[in-house]
Amino acid sequence: MKEQTVRVAANSKQIIQAEEHIIEIVSDSGEGAQTAGQMFGTISAKAGNSVWTVEIIPAEIEPPPRTAPGASGNRIRIGSFEITNAGDDAKLVVAFNEQALMGGMSAGKFESGCIVLLESMWGKHPNPAIAREYAATMEKLKQTDYRIYEVPMEAECLKVVQDARRGKNMFVVGMLCNIYSRDLAYAYKEIENKFKAKKPAMIKPNIDLLDAGYRWAEENLDFRFEIPPCPQQGAQLVANGNTSLALGVIASGMEVCAMYPITPATSASHYLSQALYEAGGVVHQAEDEIAACGFAIGASYAGKTAVTITSGPGMALKTELMALSVMAEIPLVLVNVQRGGPSTGLPTKVEQGDLLSAIFGSPGDNPKVVMAPATIEDCFYCMITARKIAETFRTLVVVLSDANLATGQAAFPRPVPQKEWDAPPIDQSPVPKGALPYDWDPKTGLSKRFIPGQPGGMHTLTGLAHTRASGVAYDPEANQEGCVNRSLKLAAFQKTLKAPKVFGDPAGDLLIVGWGSTKGAIEEAVTRARKGGLKVSALHLTYLQPMASGIKEIMQQFKQVMTVEINYSDDPAHELIDENNRRYANLAWLLRARYLIDIDCWSNVYGQPIKPGEIEQMIRDRLSARKTH
Amino acid sequence: MFGLNDNCSIDQDQEYLTLEDYQGRVSRWCAGCGDNGILGATQRLCRDEQLPREKTVFVSGIGCAARFPHYMNTYGFHGLHGRALPIAQGIKMRRPDLHVFVNMGDGDCCSIGTAHWIHALRANMDLVVMLHDNGIYGLTKNQASPTTPTGLKTNTTPRGTMLRALNPLTVTLGVTNASFVAQVGEWIPDLLFEVLKQAFHHKGLSFVRILQRCPHFTPELYNALLTNPDNIVLLTHEKGMQIGETTAKIYKRQEHHDPSDLNRARELAEMSDRVPMGILYRNEEIGRYNEISRSGILPTWERRAEVLESAFDRFGIQASAAE
Ligand SMILES: Cc1ncc(C[n+]2csc(CCOP(=O)(O)OP(=O)(O)O)c2C)c(N)n1
Numbered sequence A: 001m002k003e004q005t006v007r008v009a010a011n012s013k014q015i016i017q018a019e020e021h022i023i024e025i026v027s028d029s030g031e032g033a034q035t036a037g038q039m040f041g042t043i044s045a046k047a048g049n050s051v052w053t054v055e056i057i058p059a060e061i062e063p064p065p066r067t068a069p070g071a072s073g074n075r076i077r078i079g080s081f082e083i084t085n086a087g088d089d090a091k092l093v094v095a096f097n098e099q100a101l102m103g104g105m106s107a108g109k110f111e112s113g114c115i116v117l118l119e120s121m122w123g124k125h126p127n128p129a130i131a132r133e134y135a136a137t138m139e140k141l142k143q144t145d146y147r148i149y150e151v152p153m154e155a156e157c158l159k160v161v162q163d164a165r166r167g168k169n170m171f172v173v174g175m176l177c178n179i180y181s182r183d184l185a186y187a188y189k190e191i192e193n194k195f196k197a198k199k200p201a202m203i204k205p206n207i208d209l210l211d212a213g214y215r216w217a218e219e220n221l222d223f224r225f226e227i228p229p230c231p232q233q234g235a236q237l238v239a240n241g242n243t244s245l246a247l248g249v250i251a252s253g254m255e256v257c258a259m260y261p262i263t264p265a266t267s268a269s270h271y272l273s274q275a276l277y278e279a280g281g282v283v284h285q286a287e288d289e290i291a292a293c294g295f296a297i298g299a300s301y302a303g304k305t306a307v308t309i310t311s312g313p314g315m316a317l318k319t320e321l322m323a324l325s326v327m328a329e330i331p332l333v334l335v336n337v338q339r340g341g342p343s344t345g346l347p348t349k350v351e352q353g354d355l356l357s358a359i360f361g362s363p364g365d366n367p368k369v370v371m372a373p374a375t376i377e378d379c380f381y382c383m384i385t386a387r388k389i390a391e392t393f394r395t396l397v398v399v400l401s402d403a404n405l406a407t408g409q410a411a412f413p414r415p416v417p418q419k420e421w422d423a424p425p426i427d428q429s430p431v432p433k434g435a436l437p438y439d440w441d442p443k444t445g446l447s448k449r450f451i452p453g454q455p456g457g458m459h460t461l462t463g464l465a466h467t468r469a470s471g472v473a474y475d476p477e478a479n480q481e482g483c484v485n486r487s488l489k490l491a492a493f494q495k496t497l498k499a500p501k502v503f504g505d506p507a508g509d510l511l512i513v514g515w516g517s518t519k520g521a522i523e524e525a526v527t528r529a530r531k532g533g534l535k536v537s538a539l540h541l542t543y544l545q546p547m548a549s550g551i552k553e554i555m556q557q558f559k560q561v562m563t564v565e566i567n568y569s570d571d572p573a574h575e576l577i578d579e580n581n582r583r584y585a586n587l588a589w590l591l592r593a594r595y596l597i598d599i600d601c602w603s604n605v606y607g608q609p610i611k612p613g614e615i616e617q618m619i620r621d622r623l624s625a626r627k628t629h
Numbered sequence B: 001m002f003g004l005n006d007n008c009s010i011d012q013d014q015e016y017l018t019l020e021d022y023q024g025r026v027s028r029w030c031a032g033c034g035d036n037g038i039l040g041a042t043q044r045l046c047r048d049e050q051l052p053r054e055k056t057v058f059v060s061g062i063g064c065a066a067r068f069p070h071y072m073n074t075y076g077f078h079g080l081h082g083r084a085l086p087i088a089q090g091i092k093m094r095r096p097d098l099h100v101f102v103n104m105g106d107g108d109c110c111s112i113g114t115a116h117w118i119h120a121l122r123a124n125m126d127l128v129v130m131l132h133d134n135g136i137y138g139l140t141k142n143q144a145s146p147t148t149p150t151g152l153k154t155n156t157t158p159r160g161t162m163l164r165a166l167n168p169l170t171v172t173l174g175v176t177n178a179s180f181v182a183q184v185g186e187w188i189p190d191l192l193f194e195v196l197k198q199a200f201h202h203k204g205l206s207f208v209r210i211l212q213r214c215p216h217f218t219p220e221l222y223n224a225l226l227t228n229p230d231n232i233v234l235l236t237h238e239k240g241m242q243i244g245e246t247t248a249k250i251y252k253r254q255e256h257h258d259p260s261d262l263n264r265a266r267e268l269a270e271m272s273d274r275v276p277m278g279i280l281y282r283n284e285e286i287g288r289y290n291e292i293s294r295s296g297i298l299p300t301w302e303r304r305a306e307v308l309e310s311a312f313d314r315f316g317i318q319a320s321a322a323e
């Protein structure tokens, strides 16, 4: 990406224009780097940039201070074009201490030539051990090509307020406003909005800190950036994926959300706990995920299709009830905001490792719909769609989001609420004489359910194999018949799906297939590779089960097909690994099994969003390797 | 006398429901199974209360006892082993118009579903909960349950169970917000009916432990009570149960027990030489989760749209010149 000095200001400052920039702010937990990041993101969005922010979250509430794993903060990517992902390496880092900085550095998150603004107070710290640590880090930094600026943040803040620890983050926002040539009026407004309701007395000191940061940067830094605005239409909404999903729950007409806290899903329920209540619904925190799922199933059975929100370990606990919802054909929406790892794994990190367990994780044959939002905007709309599918097809719909969407924040067009999103009222009309609760249509497998309160519809629903009359089945035919019909329903739903659109040319050397939150990064990588003349395209799947017709035909137009996913797969280059034992990434397994095409995969489980640059590099390597064959 | 007084008669278009009207499929329980008696008493209750069948739901887990809903002609939910209570709560949560009953075995309630048992008591939603306690896993054929008495030989305890039996009454009475706790034997139909009736009229979760014989695996479990009624202490009180003459004649050992006295209830539950029957505890003052969790706001589309718009305003941005 090209940066270009456009002019030199009177005070010999270089004014540099760039199409995009990535900023990281890192601090100890509790110092407000996250707030600063969010605020600067919002300010940038209001100033017209496209913005994607991601939280950097330590696993503990109060991790030990001044440590690399304890670093908390935010990554903010701002650009003049539509930003769909967290991007590549950072170009500017603000660090509240040198250890937090080292964390990101050793993870290789900073670009060569990256600008580092580092709190300098630690160098003269009364504790000699700390001062030594700082000096040692400075030595290491000198060996890099980073442009280091030591900033006396604490000292400068103390000129304006008495407790600098609480206000340093506003000083940082002030600096960033100067560095990125932001109009301070946006920042004043943000501070006002943040404090006016609950702590109006805090407005003035925060504005003072902001001004101080701005002034310090103006007087002491020899550069400034300009990221021109991105053409935008109309009103936008800035939210993270979990908030977007929570708003989608309200929009879908669902009134009951049953949950048990688990990272990174919980913030969706946090938001709903108040908002759904105000909409006349309820968030029920159950004693465990099993109870949460049972509660949701109960509410759905009684006519109020419910949602249960969890992450991988919670979904594992729900599997038995998921199968009940499938078996008894009770509509249910289950959201899994995936996190890293098997077992407790990486609670705050990104992974897409639950696709196969969502599809196959329950006992017996389990036809259900599995879909995945690809963007923060999708998180909103997919809840409306999921509720409708669940009711129309009397089925379980699993929605797979992930930590990347859950904690990423971006702007999308403000939705306009539509009455047609709403759930229908509970059917309480009398059931015609002789009608059966599982009167499966032989063509579609569909049947109309009876809801308590409907006169004449009395029956006992059961998770045992059952007859059309919902009696426990004692003959061998009934189980086969039930399985056939539940599977047919999925086929009937599949017929309503449209083939996904190819991103790029419809034919070429390489097709990258993705699902879920990787869409933005994959398409950005493909765009760059195509600009470099490579014949690569991308295909993104929203429905993972069932999959739309036409996917095979799309894949056949490419010489190579591979998936890019954030979940585990074996490295085929390892000496132990060959085609007899190689374990593929989740989607690659599914595609290989269904389409009998030799589909490759590229995936990893570092717990990070995949960077477009990494994908681009992988594409280049692969296509150049092919040429040399 | 019936039908003469207009005020007492039922609406013209609403037929009077008889016992048969509440009977579902033909029971497949064994001859002599105590569950049959519980079913009979429950159908009698429904009939006497004239519960609208479409507004009544029986929720169960898995086990012999859990077949219960199939034998009622109401709505029923025969779910998963141990999970009846969360499902029943979910049903009741947004449907106060439904009468919700729960039938669980001792494995269902006191083993695999223990967490739900404790938390459902605490939530105190308006449910009638029957624990069919036969001291054994019946359906899976003779394995020890938490309530199996010490020393009983079962398929999984060929040398006899080692641990003392869990006491469902003391557990229940120890849980915050438990609001109605009763015990009765399935072989005393009048008492069973009376207890279920009181449980039905209680506002909150009524927990009824029903001592139930399994003719196959624990036929002698309650022999001491059957052969010697003096081993039973009947709990009577103006605020609790009043007992018919015949019952009173058989069960001479009685205690005038005020069901609001929690300490005495706990002592009674703890007795090792005698078994209390009747209402141990009742408290109507305890809040019910399905009621106290309501915002009082009607969940209309207009309301939802309003909530959405105001959230959109809060999260909204309009790229614009700074004001
Ligand atoms: C998850 C699960 N584990 C185990 C079982 C097997 N199972 C069915 S019923 C039952 C125990 C039944 O005992 P109880 O609840 O006392 O009911 P009863 O048959 O005695 O009435 C068991 C272990 C099951 N159906 N599901």
Ligand SMILES: [Mg+2]
Pocket: B063, B105, B106, B107, B132, B133, B134, B135, B136, B137, B138, B145
């Ligand atoms: Mg039992």
